[in-house]
Amino acid sequence: MDSQPFETFRSSVSGRSETCPELSTVVGLTVNGKEQTVTTEPQRPLLDVLREDLQLIGTKYGCGEGACGACSVLLDGEVVRSCITPASAAAGRSVTTIEGIADGDRLHPVQEAFAEHGVLQCGFCAPGMVVAAAALLRGTPRPTKAQIVEALNGNLCRCGTYPALVAAVQEAANDVGEANQR
Amino acid sequence: MKTTLSQVQLDPSGAHLDEDRPAQFSLDRRGFLQTLGAGVLITVAADGASAQRRGGGGRGPAPIAARIHLGEDGSLTVLTGKVELGQGARTEVALAAAEELRIAADQLRVILADTDLVPDDGVTAGSRTTPGTIPAVRRGAAAARDVLVELAARQWQVDASTLAVTNGAVVHGPTKRRLTYAELAGTGSLDEALGRSIPDGVELTPVAEWKVLGVSTPRANARDLVTGTHQFPSDISRPGMLYGKVLRPPSFGATLASVDLAEAQALPGVTVVRDGDFLGCVAPTAFAASAALAAVAKSATWKTVPQPSSDELWEYLREHASGGRSGDGKEVRAALSSAVKSLSAEYHTAYLQHAPMEPGVGVAEWADGRLTVWVSTRGPFPVRARLAQTFGVSADQVRVIVPDSGGGFGMKSGDDVALEAAHLAKAVGRPVRVQWTRREEFTWAHFRPAALIEVRGGLDATGALVAWDFVNTNSGGSAVDTPYRVSRKRCEYRPSNSPLRQAPYRALAATANNFARESFMDELAVAAGADPLAFRLAHLDNPRLRAVLEAAAARFDWTRLKAAAKPNVGVGLSCGTEKGSYVAACAEVAVDRERGTIDVRHVCEVFECGAILNPSNLRSQVTGCILMGLGAVLREEIRFKDGRILNPRFSQYEVARFEDVPELDIHLLNRPDLDSVGAGETPIIALAPAVGNAVFHATGVRIRSLPMEGAALRKA
Numbered sequence: 001m002d003s004q005p006f007e008t009f010r011s012s013v014s015g016r017s018e019t020c021p022e023l024s025t026v027v028g029l030t031v032n033g034k035e036q037t038v039t040t041e042p043q044r045p046l047l048d049v050l051r052e053d054l055q056l057i058g059t060k061y062g063c064g065e066g067a068c069g070a071c072s073v074l075l076d077g078e079v080v081r082s083c084i085t086p087a088s089a090a091a092g093r094s095v096t097t098i099e100g101i102a103d104g105d106r107l108h109p110v111q112e113a114f115a116e117h118g119v120l121q122c123g124f125c126a127p128g129m130v131v132a133a134a135a136l137l138r139g140t141p142r143p144t145k146a147q148i149v150e151a152l153n154g155n156l157c158r159c160g161t162y163p164a165l166v167a168a169v170q171e172a173a174n175d176v177g178e179a180n181q182r
Numbered sequence: 183m184k185t186t187l188s189q190v191q192l193d194p195s196g197a198h199l200d201e202d203r204p205a206q207f208s209l210d211r212r213g214f215l216q217t218l219g220a221g222v223l224i225t226v227a228a229d230g231a232s233a234q235r236r237g238g239g240g241r242g243p244a245p246i247a248a249r250i251h252l253g254e255d256g257s258l259t260v261l262t263g264k265v266e267l268g269q270g271a272r273t274e275v276a277l278a279a280a281e282e283l284r285i286a287a288d289q290l291r292v293i294l295a296d297t298d299l300v301p302d303d304g305v306t307a308g309s310r311t312t313p314g315t316i317p318a319v320r321r322g323a324a325a326a327r328d329v330l331v332e333l334a335a336r337q338w339q340v341d342a343s344t345l346a347v348t349n350g351a352v353v354h355g356p357t358k359r360r361l362t363y364a365e366l367a368g369t370g371s372l373d374e375a376l377g378r379s380i381p382d383g384v385e386l387t388p389v390a391e392w393k394v395l396g397v398s399t400p401r402a403n404a405r406d407l408v409t410g411t412h413q414f415p416s417d418i419s420r421p422g423m424l425y426g427k428v429l430r431p432p433s434f435g436a437t438l439a440s441v442d443l444a445e446a447q448a449l450p451g452v453t454v455v456r457d458g459d460f461l462g463c464v465a466p467t468a469f470a471a472s473a474a475l476a477a478v479a480k481s482a483t484w485k486t487v488p489q490p491s492s493d494e495l496w497e498y499l500r501e502h503a504s505g506g507r508s509g510d511g512k513e514v515r516a517a518l519s520s521a522v523k524s525l526s527a528e529y530h531t532a533y534l535q536h537a538p539m540e541p542g543v544g545v546a547e548w549a550d551g552r553l554t555v556w557v558s559t560r561g562p563f564p565v566r567a568r569l570a571q572t573f574g575v576s577a578d579q580v581r582v583i584v585p586d587s588g589g590g591f592g593m594k595s596g597d598d599v600a601l602e603a604a605h606l607a608k609a610v611g612r613p614v615r616v617q618w619t620r621r622e623e624f625t626w627a628h629f630r631p632a633a634l635i636e637v638r639g640g641l642d643a644t645g646a647l648v649a650w651d652f653v654n655t656n657s658g659g660s661a662v663d664t665p666y667r668v669s670r671k672r673c674e675y676r677p678s679n680s681p682l683r684q685a686p687y688r689a690l691a692a693t694a695n696n697f698a699r700e701s702f703m704d705e706l707a708v709a710a711g712a713d714p715l716a717f718r719l720a721h722l723d724n725p726r727l728r729a730v731l732e733a734a735a736a737r738f739d740w741t742r743l744k745a746a747a748k749p750n751v752g753v754g755l756s757c758g759t760e761k762g763s764y765v766a767a768c769a770e771v772a773v774d775r776e777r778g779t780i781d782v783r784h785v786c787e788v789f790e791c792g793a794i795l796n797p798s799n800l801r802s803q804v805t806g807c808i809l810m811g812l813g814a815v816l817r818e819e820i821r822f823k824d825g826r827i828l829n830p831r832f833s834q835y836e837v838a839r840f841e842d843v844p845e846l847d848i849h850l851l852n853r854p855d856l857d858s859v860g861a862g863e864t865p866i867i868a869l870a871p872a873v874g875n876a877v878f879h880a881t882g883v884r885i886r887s888l889p890m891e892g893a894a895l896r897k898a
Contacts, residue, residue, distance in 0.1 A: 044469040052425075052467055057417040058410015060588075062539050063620040067832035070539060098410035107408070115404035118798035121806060122268025123407030124539040124588030130408055149840045156832065158539050158589050159268050160806030162843045 029090045031056065032100030042088035046080075047071045049087045050097055058098035058127045062156070069155030072128040073097050079135045098127035101134050109175040110134050113168035121159030128155050133169045137176050145170070217299065221253035221367065222329070225301065226322035246301035247318030250279065252326050256364020258283060258290035260319060263303030264311050265295040265560055267538070267590035269862045270799040271311050273399055277796060278316045281387055281394040282323035283363075285350040288402060295562045295584035305561035307592065307686060309761045309860020312795065316858065317386075324384045333366045389793050389854040396854075398798035403586070415558040415585050416543045420613035423545065425468040426606040427475040428616065429461040430626060433825030434681075435487040442481035446474040454478065455609040462602065464610045468617060489825035490681045496530060499634045499656045502679035514638075517649035517670035521640025523709050524649070529637065529698035531657065531870075531888040532819035533682055534630035537837055540588025541623040542596065546603035547613035553580045553604055558587035559596025568597045569604055591810070592686035593628050624830035628685030629820055633657030633694030634678075637702045645710035647721050652699065656680060658691030661760045661867065664699055666721040682822065688807060689863035692760040693814070693870065697888060700756035700871030704878065714755060714875065715740055724759070730788040730851060731757040731766040737849060738768035738786040744879070750775065754875025758867045762859035763791035764851075767808075767868035769844075771876040778896035780816060782844045782873055789865050790851035792858040797850060800861050804848050807865035813838035815870045816891045 028037050031054060038053045045064075050056040050073070059082055062070030066081035073082045074096035075089075101108045107115070110133045120126055129152060136143055136151040143151070148169045157165070226248045251259040260279045266272040272292050280287040293299055295306075303315055327347055334352035335342040338359060346353050351362045389396065406412035431437070438461070443454045446463055452474040453464045463474035490498045518524050544557040553573065559565050562582040570577045587594065599616050607614040618627070633654055640649035650671040654662050659675035675691070687693065707717035715735050722728050735741070735755060743753045750773045757766035770784040789804050817836040821828040829835045870888055877895070878884050885894055 040467075041469060044467070048467060048469050051417075055419070056410075057413065057419070060414075060540070061416065061617065062541070063832045065620070065831055065833055068539070068620075102409060107405070111405075111408040114408045116400065118398060118400040118802065120401050120404055120407050121270070121802055122539065122587065122589045123401070123404075123412060124268075124414060126407045127410040130410075149843075153840045156539065156837060156839065158537055158591070158810065158837065159802070160809030160838075161802065162809060162838075162840050163805060163846060164802065166840070166843075 025088065027087050027091045029092065030094040032096060038087070040087045042086060044087045045083050046073070046085040046087050046090050046095070047082040049090075050082060050095070056097050056099050060124055060127060062124070062128075067154075067156075068125075069128040069132060069152075070125055072131040072155065074131060074135060077135070077138075079132055096131075098131055101130055108134050109172035110137065110169060112175070113172040114165070117164060117168050117171070119161050119164040119168050121161055125155060125157040125159075125161075129157070129165055133165075133172065136169070137173055141176050142173055143169070218251045218259060219253045219255060219257065221251055221255075221257075222326075224250045224252070224322050224326055226250070226318040226325075247303045247315050248275075248322050249301055250319070250322040250326050252329075252363070252367055254367050256362065256367045258285070258326075258363070259293060260290060260323070261293045261300040262315055262319065263295060263300045263562060264315055265306045265562065265584045265590075266586040267306065267558075267560065267594065268588070269311075269803065270401075270796060271306065271315075272586065273401060273799060274311065274316060274795055275319055276402065277395050277399060278319045279323040281392055282320050283327055283350070284347045284393075285363075287394055287399060289350060294586075295582075297562050297566045297580070297582045302563040305564065306590075307560055309763075309863050312791075312858050312860040313762065316795070320386050321384055324386055328384060330363055330366045333369065334361050337361070337369070395795050396793070396797070399796050400798065413585055414540055414588050415545070415556050416540055416588070416617060418545045418556040418585065418615070420545060420547050423613040423615055424464045424466060424610060425471045426462050426464045426603060426614045426616045427468070427471040428602050428606075429475060429478055429482065430622065432484055433486050434489050435825055436484040439483045439485045441478060441483070443478060445481065446477040449474050449477070453610050455606055457605065457609070460602075460605060462606050464606050464612075464614055486825065489822075491823040492533070492821045492828075493823070495632060495681070496634050498681065499632065499678040503655045503676045504678065505676055511651075511672055514649055514651045514670050514672045518638055518640045518651065521649055522643045524638065524640040525702070525705055525709055526636070526638040527702055527705060527886055529633070529635040529694075529701065529886045531633040531694040531697060531814075533632045533822075534687060534814055534818050535624050535627075535820055535835060536589075536591040536593035536630065536685075536687060537624075537832070537835070538587075538589025538591055538594065541620055542594070542599040542618040542627060543616065544596065544599040544603035545613060545615045546600070546607035548604075548608055548611070551575070551579060553608075554583065555580070555600045555604055556583045556585060557596045557600040557603075558590070558594050559584055559600070560590055560592075560594050561596070565595075565597050565600050569600060572601055573604065573608070591688050592630075592690070595628065595685065598626070620832060621830045624820075624835065625827045627683075629682045630687035630693075631657040631680060631684040631691065632682075633691065633698075635694060635698040637698055639702060639706050641706060641710050645712055645717075647706065652695075654691060654695055654698075657694045660690040661692035661695045661699075661758060665724055665727055665759055666703070666718070667723055668721070682820070688810060688866045689760055692758065692864070692867045693811070694888075696756070696758040696760075696867040697870040697874065698886075700758065700868070701874045701884070701886065704754070704871070704875045705884065713741075713744065715744075718757065724764075726764045726790060726853075727757055727759050727766075730764045730790050731755070733849060733851060734766035734768050734786055734788040737788065737847060738784075740768055743770065750880050752876045752878070752880025754872045754877070754879055756868045756871035756875060758864070760864045760867060763789065763861060763864040765789045765865050765868045767872040769869070769872040769876045771873055771880055773877055773880045773895065775881065775896065778892050778894075780873065780877060780891055780895070782812060782816070782842070784845040784847070785869065785872070786847040786849075787865065787868060788849045788851055789861065790853055791861045791864070792856035793854045794850060794852045795858050800850055801848055803862045804850070804865040805846060807863070808846065808848075808869055809838045809843065811866040811869035812842055812844075814888060815873050816842070817889050819889050
C-alpha cells in the first residue's frame with residue numbers, strides 16, 4: 001500500500017495516550033538499515049522515538065492525528081504516519097525516514113527535483129512529501145498526474161507548493177525511468 | 183587577538199545551530215567582533231540615511247535595517263532582524279547584497295533574527311522586507327563596494343571613476359590590474375578608508391544592469407530541506423534538554439479552582455512546575471510530559487465564564503462594535519437616497535487559523551543568568567523584550583534566535599511559547615523544549631479576524647456609481663477604501679470585542695474588505711445591466727490596477743467565457759490593491775448544488791509589485807496566496823461554543839489539498855521602472871470575490887459569506 005486514503009486519516013484518533021505511561025518496554029527495530037534498540041512506553045508515537053531517542057529530526061510533527069503527512073515514514077516499505085504509529089508497532093520491523101531516502105550523498109531523484117526547481121517555500125512539509133513521493137515512484141515508476149495527486153493528497157503544504165511538487169514528481173519519475181532503462 | 187570566522191569554535195555538540203549561523207553559544211555583545219571576525223561593520227539606517235562605525239554594539243538614532251560585515255579575510259556577511267518563514271527573505275537579502283557587491287549570492291552569508299547579532303529591523307510583517315529592508319541592504323552593500331573601490335584607487339594611484347567591479351574584485355581596465363575583496367580587505371586600510379562618511383546618495387545598480395536580482399534563484403539551503411537536515415525551531419536540541427507541557431484551561435477565560443499534583447509528581451522523571459496560574463510538567467520525553475499533564479488535568483477543577491459562540495457571532499460583533507460611524511455619512515446617505523438605484527448587503531468572513539505546518543515551539547536555556555530562546559516568531563526583538571520584562575533581566579541578558587521556520591502567515595507571535603519554555607527551563611535548571619500540539623495551536627494561538635461588513639451603493643441613471651458606504655466591523659482597515667471613482671463615499675473600520683484572540687493574516691483585513699467590495703461591485707454591475715469588467719473599468723482611474731485587470735481578462739478570454747453560459751458553470755473576476763501592489767483574478771467554477779460544493783477549475787491571476795526581485799519565488803508566493811485563499815473560500819472556518827474551539831484539528835479544519843488545486847495561469851507583470859514592494863500578501867485578496875462572482879454567474883446565487891461551501895449554497 002503506497003498511501004492510505006485521506007478518509008482513513010480523517011477518522012483516526014491520536015495515538016497519544018491520555019493516561020499514565022505504561023511500563024517501558026524494549027523495542028528492537030531497524031531504522032535506515034541500522035538495528036536500533038530503544039526503551040520506551042509501547043504506546044509512545046514512533047515519531048517521538050525517531051526524533052527524541054534517535055535524533056532523526058527530519059521527520060516532523062504537524063498534527064498528531066495522521067492528517068497532514070509531515071511525519072510520514074516507511075514501515076516495511078509502506079507509508080505510515082509515525083505520529084499515530086505506536087512504537088510497539090515498529091518492533092522487529094524496518095523503518096525508513098527522510099534521512100534514509102538518499103543513497104549516501106546521492107539524492108533520490110525526488111529530492112533532486114524538489115531542491116532544483118524552486119519548489120520549496122518553508123520546506124517543513126518537504127520530508128513527508130519526499131517520503132510519500134519516493135514510495136509512489138517505487139511502486140508506480142510512471143505515475144499519471146492523478147496518481148501523484150492521489151498519493152500525496154494526505155500531505156499538507158500551507159505555502160501552496162502543490163503544483164510545483166506535482167511537476168517535480170513528474171520530472172523525478174522521468175529520471176527514475178531513464179535510470180531504469182540504462 | 184583577532185579572530186576570523188573560520189576560527190570560531192563550533193558548539194561541541196555540533197548539531198544545534200544552522201550551519202550558516204555563528205555557532206557560538208552564550209554570546210554577549212562584546213563577542214560580536216569575535217564572532218564575525220575582524221573587519222568593518224557598516225550599518226544601514228532604515229530611513230535611507232547611511233551610517234557606519236567600526237565594531238559592534240550601540241545603535242544610531244535611526245532604526246537600523248541591516249548590518250554588513252566586511253571581514254579582513256574578505257568574507258561578507260549581511261545581518262538583518264528579519265526572519266525566514268518560507269516567504270524567501272533570506273534569499274532576497276542575499277540577492278540584494280550580492281547584486282551591489284557584484285558577487286554571486288552564494289559568496290556571502292546571511293544572518294537573520296539572532297538578537298545578539300542583528301539590528302532590530304522590526305517585526306517581519308506587512309510585506310515590509312522588500313520595500314524597507316532590501317533597499318537598506320542594497321545601500322549598505324553599495325557603500326561597502328565604494329569603500330573597496332576607494333582603497334584600490336588609492337593603492338594604484340588612479341581615479342576611482344576609472345575602476346570597475348566584477349566578480350568580487352576591483353579592476354583597472356587600462357592596466358588590467360585586479361584586486362579581490364579579500365586582498366583589499368587584508369591591506370589593513372579599511373579603517374582609514376572609512377574615516378569619512380559614506381554619502382547618503384550612494385549609487386545603486388540600475389535595474390537594467392541587474393545580474394543577480396531579477397533572476398530566479400532557489401533556496402540556498404534547498405538540499406538541507408529535502409534531506410531533513412535543516413533545523414527548524416522544532417528541531418533545536420540542547421544538551422540535557424527536557425520536554426515541557428503546559429496546562430490549558432478547558433475553555434476560554436476559565437480559571438483554575440483546584441488541582442492535585444500528587445499523581446503527576448510521583449511519576450518517574452517528572453517535575454511539576456506551578457507558579458500562580460502557570461502550571462506545567464517537565465519530563466525526559468514529550469510523551470511522559472503529556473502523560474504527567476494528563477494526570478494533572480484529570481484532577482483539576484475550573485471556574486468557567488460564559489463565552490459567545492460562533493453561531494451568534496455576527497450579532498455579537500455588531501453589539502460590541504465601538505465608536506459610531508463618522509465622516510460624511512450625511513452626504514453619503516443623501517447620495518444614496520437620491521440614487522436611481524441603490525443596493526445594500528452584508529458580507530461575512532469567518533475566523534480562520536493560519537495553520538502554518540510547524541506549530542508553535544520554543545526551546546529555552548538559562549546559563550549564568552543569561553537566557554537563550556530558540557523560537558518561531560515574526561518578532562524576535564518584541565519576544566526578547568517580553569522575556570526580559572517577565573524575568574526581570576535586562577534585554578542584553580536575553581538572546582532570541584529564530585531558525586528558519588515552518589510558515590507563519592502573520593500569526594507567529596512566539597511570545598507565549600517562548601515564555602512557557604523559559605519559565606519551565608528556569609524552574610528545572612535544564613534546557614526545555616515546549617512544542618505546542620496542533621490542537622493547542624488551533625485553540626490558544628491567534629486567529630484571522632472574522633469580518634462583518636455592511637455595504638451600500640447607489641447608481642445614477644447612466645449606471646455610474648454615485649454613492650458608496652462601506653463599514654468593516656472587527657476585522658480591520660486594510661484596503662477598506664475603494665479604488666473606484668465615486669462622488670460620495672464613506673469607508674471605515676469599527677473595532678469590536680473579538681471573542682477570539684486575533685492576529686494579522688496574509689493581507690490582514692484586505693481579504694475580507696476586498697471580498698465584500700469586489701462581490702458588491704458585481705452586484706452593482708448586475709443592477710446597472712453592465713458587464714462586470716466594463717463596469718469596473720468605467721470607474722477605475724488607477725493605471726496600474728487597470729493594467730492587471732485588463733491583462734487578466736485578456737489572458738482568461740473573459741468576454742468569450744462570460745458569454746458561454748453552461749449550467750452550473752460560471753466565471754467571475756475581481757481586482758484589488760494593497761501595500762502598493764496590484765492584483766486581478768479571473769476564475770471558472772463548477773457548482774454542485776446537491777452537495778453544496780464548488781469546484782474551482784481555473785484561476786488566472788495577474789500580479790504587479792514593481793520591479794521583480796526573484797521571479798521564481800514571486801511565482802511561488804502568488805501560487806501560495808491563491809491556494810491558501812482557496813481553502814478560506816471553500817471550507818476553512820473556526821467554529822466555537824462555550825469557550826471551546828469545535829474543530830481544532832486538520833481533520834476538522836479543512837485547508838486546501840493537492841486535489842483542490844485548479845488549473846493556474848499566473849502572470850507576473852514586471853515593472854522595472856517602479857520600486858519593488860512586497861508580494862507575500864496581496865495576491866490572496868482577489869481569489870475569494872472572483873470565485874464568488876463565478877458562483878453567481880454559474881447559479882444566480884450570491885454567496886456573501888466565507889467560506890462558501892455548505893448549506894448556503896445547497897439550500898439557496
